[in-house]
Amino acid sequence: MKRLIQNARILTMDAQMRALDPGWILLEDDRIRDLGEMPGDPAALPPADESIDAERGIVLPGLINTHCHVSMMPFRGLGDDCPDRLRRFLFPLENEAMTEELVYRAARYGTGEMLLAGVTTFVDMYYFEHQVARACDEMGMRGILGETVIGQPTCDSRTPYGGLALAERFVKEWKGHPRIRPAVAPHATNTNSPEMLKKAKRLADEYDTLLTLHASEMDYELAYFRENFGKTPVEFLKALDLLGPRLLAAHCIHLTGDDIRLLAGSGTAVSHCIGSNTKAGKGVAPVKALLLAGVKTGLGTDGASSGNTLDLFTQFRLFASFHKTKNRDRSLFPASEIVALGTKGGAQALGMEREIGSLEPGKKADLILVETKSMNMFPCYDPYSALVYSANASNVEMTVADGEILVRDKKLVRAQEGKLRAQMEEEMGAFVRAAAKY
Numbered sequence: 001m002k003r004l005i006q007n008a009r010i011l012t013m014d015a016q017m018r019a020l021d022p023g024w025i026l027l028e029d030d031r032i033r034d035l036g037e038m039p040g041d042p043a044a045l046p047p048a049d050e051s052i053d054a055e056r057g058i059v060l061p062g063l064i065n066t067h068c069h070v071s072m073m074p075f076r077g078l079g080d081d082c083p084d085r086l087r088r089f090l091f092p093l094e095n096e097a098m099t100e101e102l103v104y105r106a107a108r109y110g111t112g113e114m115l116l117a118g119v120t121t122f123v124d125m126y127y128f129e130h131q132v133a134r135a136c137d138e139m140g141m142r143g144i145l146g147e148t149v150i151g152q153p154t155c156d157s158r159t160p161y162g163g164l165a166l167a168e169r170f171v172k173e174w175k176g177h178p179r180i181r182p183a184v185a186p187h188a189t190n191t192n193s194p195e196m197l198k199k200a201k202r203l204a205d206e207y208d209t210l211l212t213l214h215a216s217e218m219d220y221e222l223a224y225f226r227e228n229f230g231k232t233p234v235e236f237l238k239a240l241d242l243l244g245p246r247l248l249a250a251h252c253i254h255l256t257g258d259d260i261r262l263l264a265g266s267g268t269a270v271s272h273c274i275g276s277n278t279k280a281g282k283g284v285a286p287v288k289a290l291l292l293a294g295v296k297t298g299l300g301t302d303g304a305s306s307g308n309t310l311d312l313f314t315q316f317r318l319f320a321s322f323h324k325t326k327n328r329d330r331s332l333f334p335a336s337e338i339v340a341l342g343t344k345g346g347a348q349a350l351g352m353e354r355e356i357g358s359l360e361p362g363k364k365a366d367l368i369l370v371e372t373k374s375m376n377m378f379p380c381y382d383p384y385s386a387l388v389y390s391a392n393a394s395n396v397e398m399t400v401a402d403g404e405i406l407v408r409d410k411k412l413v414r415a416q417e418g419k420l421r422a423q424m425e426e427e428m429g430a431f432v433r434a435a436a437k438y
Contacts, residue, residue, distance in 0.1 A: 001029055002026060002028050002046075003026070003052065004048035005025050005052045005054055006023075006053060006054065008025070008054035008057055009058045011060040011339065012359040013343045013357065014344075014358045014359070014360050020037050021383075024036060024038055024046075029403050030402045031363065032365050033361060034046065058369070059359070059368070059369050060368060060370070062120025062121060062343075062367055062368055062399065062401060063118045063120065063343060063346075064119070064342065064345075064357065065121070065122040065310065065312060066299060067301070068122050068124050069126045069305070070107050070114075071104075071107045071127075072126070074424070074428050074432075076305065078305065085305075093434055094127070094155050095153060096434045097430050097433075098155040102431060103132065104134060105420075105423045107131060108135040109424045110304065110310055111141050112420050113310050115139065115401075115406050116399070117313065118368035118393070118399055120356075120401040121347075121350075121352075121401075123143075123144045123212060123248065123350065125146045127156040127157075129147040129167075133170070136179075136180055139406070140401055140406045142356070142402065143180050144182075147167040148163050148185050148186075148187050149161060149164045149167055149186040149200050150187040150188075152191070164199060164203065167184050167203060171203070179401070183210040184204040184207075186211075187214060189216075189225070190221045194236075197242060201241070201242050201246075205246070209246075210350065211242070211246045211247050212271075213249065213250065215234065215252055216234060216255055217252075218282070232256055234259035234263065238266070243262060244266050244267055245268070247269070249271070250300060252285050253285045260286065260295065263295045264295050269295070269348070270296070270298075271349065272298070273300040275302070275314060279306070279307060280306065284323065287323060288332065296349045297349060311393045313392050316338050316387065316388040317389065320335070335385040343357050364402060366402065368396055368398065369397045371395055374395055376390050376391070377395060396410065
């Protein structure tokens with residue numbers, strides 16, 4: 001199947017940051033076949049089974065969400081301004097009311113939300129992760145999915161650290177899938193014992209998967225490691241031999257200069273979640289210093305309980321506002337650099353830059369079309385600025401993952417939005433009743 005998208009403002013996000021305006025791109029099955037500038041004679045365009053007129057919309061690589069808990073959709077809006085939500089009611093409510101079926105239905109709903117917002121790849125950490133994989137497969141997304149390993153009873157394991165055995169089973173079941181890559185996901189530096197963190201690393205090494213965890217996120221996390229080990233969380237991970245190209249560390253808000261050098265020297269990648277971090281008042285990660293040091297960095301939304309949205313356009317705007325303000329520099333992080341973090345930066349953080357993250361012949365056909373016809377998108381002098389400062393999820397006209405159109409004319413192709421909501425809501429009864437207590 002060949003699809004030609006023409007008359008577009010194409011942001012390739014390649015090493016030269018080439019923009020084709022107007023341009024065309026040819027997809028063949030699940031790969032990008034070719035792309036170029038529009039010829040004077042439309043007859044000179046390559047032949048295709050389907051031709052799509054982008055009407056001067058912006059075509060760019062599919063967005064990459066490098067940190068998410070997609071099945072936490074039922075938590076959206078609960079206790080938004082409550083201090084210490086994690087231990088006061090998120091953990092208890094998960095154990096009391098999060099079921100395998102609710103994880104599945106919430107994952108379908110959440111992946112639908114991401115596709116409508118132009119996200120084609122996401123990294124997930126949660127429970128009953130085989131149900132997240134099932135939903136992801138049904139919705140057509142590309143997912144790097146990890147079963148949570150944590151030192152306490154959970155909704156899918158009444159035994160602390162039971163997630164490690166579940167993680168191995170999950171990896172065996174899904175490894176080799178064309179779009180779903182299993183990962184190993186120890187929850188955090190301070191919610192796993194040193195021995196369990198090393199076991200999780202050995203499991204990831206054995207099966208050659210991504211290893212991801214929360215790190216340097218909480219004030220009390222830093223105090224715990226300082227008082228008990230005389231180290232920062234990053235130094236602690238270094239001592240355990242967890243740092244390295246396999247590790248994707250989420251948040252990394254509180255970093256010293258030595259921490260940044262350790263991350264850079266080891267090839268460890270970072271997922272920056274500006275929306276959830278600032279909403280919780282935790283701080284702004286030193287992304288400028290990370291990038292200057294050469295640390296591969298992508299953007300993440302976190303779960304809907306923390307950031308309320310799985311939409312990277314929101315992260316683009318928040319990223320610009322907070323980092324410019326923190327550094328008191330309006331010129332810092334031009335819009336093109338922010339879009340790069342949400343595309344090729346995410347691909348580099350996942351070690352997938354040869355497959356996704358930019359529009360180049362031979363790479364996977366993961367791309368989105370953002371229309372510029374809506375009132376909020378006119379005039380469009382600079383497509384990068386339009387994406388960061390003007391656009392929102394409702395401007396995504398089309399989403400393509402692995403060569404398949406999953407959103408067309410702003411509607412999901414594989415599912416109906418209303419049905420996804422009804423199915424999740426139907427399963428939320430016990431959850432809503434339990435939430436009332438908290």
